Amino acid sequence: MNKAKSFFIKSFGCQMNVYDSNKMKDIFVSHGMQSTNYYQDADYIVLNTCHIREKATEKTYSDLGRVHKKGKNDHKIIVAGCVAQAEGELIQQRAPYVDLVLGPQSLQLLDTYLSDKNSNLKTMTEFDAIDKFDTLKRFKSHTDSKSSFVTIQEGCDKFCTFCVVPYTRGSEYSRSIPDIIEEVKKLSELGVIEVTLLGQNVNAYHGPDVSGKERGLSYLINKISELDKIKRITYSTSHPNNMTDDLIELHGTNSKLMSCLHLPVQSGSNKILKLMNRKHTREFYFEVIDKLRKHKSNIALSSDFIVGFPEEDDKDFQDTMDLIHHVGFMNSYSFKYSPRPGTPAADREQIPLKIQDDRLKIMQTTLDQQQIDFNKKFLSKRLDVLISSSGKFKGQVKGKSEFNQSVAIPGNPNIIGDIVPVQITDISVHSLIGKAEV
Ligand code: SF4
Missing domain, CATH: 2.40.50.140 (Nucleic acid-binding proteins)
Known part of the structure; x- marks a missing residue:
């Protein structure tokens, strides 16, 4: 009997890449292949890349060189994810041993590639989210976890000046409610009891219901809550401008919605928020938080912060620290600004590294203390x-x-x-x- 072929997938970056990697895994399994934890043993090696990482492109090329050199003799290499989207054909020019380049909206073509030994697919970076989800739902999900990600929305139309997502994931697209419910139902039959709904701008969700009427995230969450086997629901990542009143109220009324929300603000300075093209002010962020706490007083909040964005001065940094003290976060991600090629902020004059380092240290000390204070409240409870x-x-x-x-x-x-x-x-x-x- 022939030994089944094997595949190795390494996922970098965000939860949406984890979801996409799981979908690629389902496709490989549907072709009778089995997963391996070692790329050295794999017939197919997939790097599902992330463009948010600093120097992401160069790191991808160095990872590719390593797996090519140390992998099996006859392995195939597939590059997926946002670096695949951003670099496109350049990848095969610089690394001719790469067999397939798949952008995030084209990963369903992995099935075509595996089905046809003579496939001439090389670089596939179309933005066709409809085809992606329509094709992916044909493959049986495999999970032994109680908790699962479900992508409900892709892309972003907001164009924050530091972010590559609108260029690598395309414009906003929302899946239909019946499709999402069908996927969650299947997952619940496999034992999943907790779902995290994902999207680059998840609370901008606006998918059609069964009658074709466009619905928002709160409607979708209520529909998922009707599934008895699903006990917990959460969603990520949100933009303050899309925290609609119905969604905020839902945090007080839907008992399956977890008592936490990741709501990135990035900066507490109105000047910097404007330069980032975030399209909201610190005062607006405070209003959203106040409303959330009115409906769910114990909601735990987390955020993302960028330190040392171009033109950030001491006062701007103090405004951010003031926002952190005012809101109080249970945990947060904070990073030094680093330019992403192709984004508007990348061409601006950068803040000296030493200033960025000093500010980040101050911020992280405060955020850690807030996390300890938050956790302390639960001692003996x-x-x-x-x-x-x-x-x-x-x-x-x-x-x-x-x-x-x-x-x-x-x-x-x-x-x-x-x-x-x-x-x-x-x-x-x-x-x-x-x-x-x-
Ligand atoms: S809203 Fe989020 S995903 Fe969209 S551009 Fe801004 S940071 Fe990027």
Whole structure:
């Protein structure tokens, strides 16, 4: 009997790439192949790249050189994701051993490529989100996890001046509600009880319902909530301008919606927000937060911050620190600004690195302290935790609270997959430790 061919997929970057990698995995499996954790053993090696990473393009070429050199003799190499989209045919000019280049909206063509041994597909970077999702739904999902990502929206029309997404993922596209419900239903039949709805601008979602009427994110979340087996729902990543009143109210009324929200603000300075083309002010962000807290007083908030954007002066930085103190975040991602080729801000004069480093240090110290303060509130309290897998240490399991905190629990592997009450006994900056009350 012939040994099944194997594939290796390495996913870089955001949750949407993780979702796309899972879809490529479903396609490989439908062709009778099996996954391997080692590219050295794989017949097909896929690098699903991210363009947000600093020097992403050069890192991709160096990764490609390594896997080509150390992989099996007759392997095929596929480059997918946002670097594939941005570089296109250049990839095969610089790395002629690459067999296929697939942009994020063209990854369904992997099936055509695998089906036809004589396929002449080389570089596929069309923006056809409709074809992508229509084709992908034909493939059976495979998961043994209780928690799953579901992409409901792709692309972005906002054109923040630091961001490559509108160029690599195209303009906004929303999947239809019946399609999404069908996917979530299938996942729930495989045992999934928690879904994270994904989109570059997820709360700009505006897909058609069964009658063709356009609906927003709150409608979709309510529809998913009607599925009994789904116990938790969350969504990411949102833009403040798309936090509509109905979506904000839903945080107070829908018990399956998790008590957390990632709502990036990037800067607390109106001058910098304007230069970033964020199209909102700090005052508007405060208004959204106030409304959210009116409907869900204990909602846990997280954000992204860019430090040292061109023209950021001391006052602008202080405005951001003031916003952080005013809102209080449970955790956040903060980065030094680094230019992305092809974006408007890349050509502007850059802030000296030393100033960026100093500001980032101040910001991260404050954000860490806020996270510790947030976690401390749960000491000796009870939290419902979805136990997702074995923990880092032997005899430990781990999971997520409804506030999206990581919780480690010494004990019983039989509770993996359940939502269990946990008494919190200790905390650190990034996680909690507790005792399951089962
Ligand atoms: S809204 Fe988000 S995805 Fe769109 S351009 Fe701005 S940062 Fe990028």
